[in-house]
Amino acid sequence: MNKLLIFLKRIAVPTLFILVEVLALGSYMRSTSFTRARLLTVANGVTGGVNERFSAVGDYFGLRKENRMLSARIVELEAQLAEWVEDPERVHIATDEFAPYLYGEARVIRNSVFSQHNFFTINKGLRDDVEANMAVLTPEGYVAGYVIDCSERFAVCMSVANRDFTMGGKGAHNEHMGSLSWDGRNFHRVHLENIPHYANFSPGDTIVSTVSYRFPPDRIIGIVEEFEPSEDKMNSHLAVRLAADLSKLDRVLLVKFMDGEEYDTLHSKYTTKY
């Protein structure tokens, strides 16, 4: 009996250690980007306010650059608007149509780019009508990620540089589509796979978004860096340099596709969900 007690005492800590490791490893292996975002949402309840204040301090240093970018953007949008105003016919058509995309703005208060699963947190949440699957773009309109989980005041977004991130991308000039993903290494570089072998791309071509229930179409994703034509006459592969600098996200645009849910329900009836 005594010997048994001594034996039990000796193996108690190693057993506890193995138990902790198995539980933690199991939890990590089972976790998805959604559970990770959930944890970050919980953490934001504690550190969100402090992070928000920290990022507000950093804002002052970028004001000059931000102003320059905003005026350039205004010029661009004014030029587009002028085209519409000159052609009353088009304005008429546009107002008849239901605007499918709703825009909002937010500020990134916490960011990561060096993990395999990067997320960033924005300072708007449920009370600002932010919801999951809204697209997140930089002020220039470049693709940066999408909202994955919200709390009352904050929302956690999946960055393009996340190994679970996927979206559709296509050549702006030839409309050939592929699926976009990140390999976990360089956050400036993503890959576009499954492009038909006969599609032609060359370095410098622009890659834009396809319509999906998260992203509005024709938003710039990046520039082709390398084109690897398929050897087996199946699919080609593109390395794309992201237009958005994910390490310097500050102000972002949020885009909600008003018919996104309807689109998704119909779409996923016939395809496996990605």
Place this chain on the structure above:
Amino acid sequence: MQRVLEYIVFFVVVVLLQALLFDNLLLSGLIVPLYYISFVVLLPVKMSRLGLLMVGTLLGVVMDVSMGTAGLNTVATAAVAYLRPLAMNISMGKDTAHESIPFGGAITPTSFMLYATLLVVAHSALFFGLESLGSHPLFTIGKIILSSVVTVILTIFTARLFRKLVS
């Protein structure tokens, strides 16, 4: 002398530094300091294995929630806490007999550096190795080495400061 209050304050400071400073630094893809492990490095010399395991697990869970890693930090930190007596035997041997914290006094700077390096490298290797799951092995090894170097330097600074503050 277990200095419970000092260690509680130290725990909070380490967690906040990691969550608010080091997780937001975004220095380089190869330098991601997991600074918080210096807490386990500096736990009292005479702490029991059970105590080490429990504190290590708690620290891991807190960092998992903060970083959104769902178990990765716990795997690495609990393992390092559990293996700490072994690292201490290898690097310091009997130098620790009359010391309460594993830095200064009879412990030479060289043996502390070896001790801290063993723990920090084990921690980074588990963390980054599991995170990448074998993809880009060279990149991951570089990340483990460079991040460990920075973390060891930070740990030595922390150890000096901590010893000054508690004694």
